[in-house]
Amino acid sequence: MPVIKSAKKKLKQDKKRTIIRAKTEVVLKDAVKKAVTTPNAKNVSMAASLLDKAAKKHIIHKNKAARIKSRLAHLLSPKKTEAKTEEATPKAKASAVKPSKKTVKKSSKKTSAQK
Helix, strand or coil: CCCCHHHHHHHHHHHHHHHHHHHHHHHHHHHHHHHHHCCCHHHHHHHHHHHHHHHHCCCCCHHHHHHHHHHHHHHHHHHHHHHHHHHHHHHHHHHHHHHHHHHHHHHHHHHHHHC
16 A cells, blocks of 8 residues: 555546546447447447547557447448449349350351351
8 A cells, every 4th residue: 555645646546547447448348349239320430439539538549449440330331342242243144144145156157057
């Protein structure tokens, strides 16, 4: 235990800060988990906001906050890209099938004409 008056005060301050930071970390982790399990714009933006606040208060490192925000943002974006690729693939398959039929017909005509 501290003996000096300023050291006693510092111990009290540290205990208060520890409690506040622990609460903030719990709220932050819950928000991130919620955003990961049900990724929608509201949950992701709430988690991003809490990450920014925690980084500003030096509870977590700013690069860690940026990394987690990036991962949360990627949870929203693949849905859009999957839809685009699904729409594009049937068209590509249909166009790929048509030229092969034409080439088969042409090649059969050439073989019959050559005989």
